[in-house]
Amino acid sequence: xxxxxxxxxxxxxxxxxxxxxSCEQNLNxxxxxxxxxxxxxxxxxxxxxxxxxxxxxxxxxxxYSVSREKKESFPLTVTSAQKxxxxxxxxxxxxxxxxxxxxxxxxxxxxxxxxxVL
Amino acid sequence: AQTVTQSQxxxxxxxxxxxxLSCTYDTSESNYYLFxxxxxxxxxxxxxxxxxxxxxQNATENRFSVNFQKAAKSFSLKISDSQLGDTAMYFCxxxxxxxxxxxxxxxxLLAVQP
Numbered sequence: 001x002x003x004x005x006x007x008x009x010x011x012x013x014x015x016x017x018x019x020x021x022s023c024e025q026n027l028n029x030x031x032x033x034x035x036x037x038x039x040x041x042x043x044x045x046x047x048x049x050x051x052x053x054x055x056x057x058x059x060x061x062x063x064y065s066v067s068r069e070k071k072e073s074f075p076l077t078v079t080s081a082q083k084x085x086x087x088x089x090x091x092x093x094x095x096x097x098x099x100x101x102x103x104x105x106x107x108x109x110x111x112x113x114x115x116x117v118l
Numbered sequence: 119a120q121t122v123t124q125s126q127x128x129x130x131x132x133x134x135x136x137x138x139l140s141c142t143y144d145t146s147e148s149n150y151y152l153f154x155x156x157x158x159x160x161x162x163x164x165x166x167x168x169x170x171x172x173x174x175q176n177a178t179e180n181r182f183s184v185n186f187q188k189a190a191k192s193f194s195l196k197i198s199d200s201q202l203g204d205t206a207m208y209f210c211x212x213x214x215x216x217x218x219x220x221x222x223x224x225x226x227l228l229a230v231q232p
Contacts, residue, residue, distance in 0.1 A: 033220075040127075042209060042222040050218075058219070090163065105151065105213045107220055109163035 002027045004110035006091050011115045013078070013085070021076045021113045023091035030096040032074035033107060036060060037088040046089075049074055050096055078115060089113045120145045122212050124223035131200045132231050138185075139195045139226045141210030149215040152186070152193045157225075158206040166208070169193065197228075205230045 004025040013019045025032065031050050035043040045058030049068040063082025068074055074093075078085045092107040121144045131137035143152065154166040169177045169186050176184050181201075185194045197204055210223040 040224060042224040044222075045219060048219075088161065092163075105215075105218070105220060106153070106165060106168065108165075112161050 004091060004093055004108060006089075006110035006113050008113060009111065011113055013115065013117050015117055016080045018077055018079050019115065021078065021089055021091075021115070023074045023076065023110060024072055025074075025091075025093045025108075025110075026072060027093055027108060028071075029093035029108070030071070031094045031105075032068070033092040033094075034058075034064070034066065034074070034076045035090045035092065037090060037112075043090065046076065085115055086117045087115060089115060120147075120150075120212050120214055120217065120219070120221040122210050122221050122223040124210055124226050126226045127224070128227045128229070130229045130231060131197075133200055133202060135200055136196060136198045137200055137228065139197075139208050139210075139228065141193045141195070141223055143191050143193060143210070143212045145191075145212055145214050147214040147216050151213045152184075153211040153213070153220070154182070154184070154193075154195045155209045155211060155222075156204075156206045157209065158203075163209075167195065200230045202230050202232060204228065 007022045033048040034046040037043050044060050046064050047066040049055035065077045090112045091110040094105050094107045123142045150171045152169045156164045156166045167179045167182050181198045183196045207225045207227050209225045213220045
């Protein structure tokens with residue numbers, strides 16, 4: 001089955017530690033995204049990548065870093081510089097806007113990771 | 119910049135009845151797309167329905183339909199014959215081709231009562 005996997009489902013971190021959230025997709029999508037979800041604020045874009053070895057900051061990139069060394073993988077690191085990291089993190093992927101028939105950029109989401117800072 | 123506004127934080131409907139969720143948006147782009155996503159208690163985001171802005175005809179998907187009012191920048195979701203499994207958070211979202219970003223509203227929590 002094609003889809004997006006995120007691991008772990010729940011993650012606990014001590015203050016001052018960096019932590020990396022995994023996101024893998026086997027949909028052969030070029031573009032991948034990371035969102036943060038907080039109560040009452042919907043989804044906010046952290047980083048996105050349209051192609052391997054390239055990524056752009058979203059609206060709330062401070063305190064986060066990403067890499068895109070492989071098409072299938074887009075890990076997110078939450079650094080100690082992120083002042084309020086406790087949240088639900090969602091990864092998504094889509095076909096690149098200039099390819100295929102899905103020019104509407106429908107995004108397919110993973111099951112999410114709940115990060116709690118202790 | 120694009121914005122999406124959902125003014126109903128919570129709604130409730132009886133099973134088998136019809137409910138409408140509101141969404142307004144603002145964008146300067148001429149080529150854009152609108153979506154409704156559902157997030158049940160499992161927190162998995164699921165696409166419910168999409169609407170291309172250049173199409174005048176309202177999109178429908180089984181019990182789900184939209185009322186797209188382009189001039190008013192309104193994009194409401196109607197759920198007919200509500201089922202218990204429709205209980206979820208519903209997010210309206212707008213994608214603009216130039217910005218290449220999907221902007222979400224803050225969501226409406228829908229509870230379907232037996």
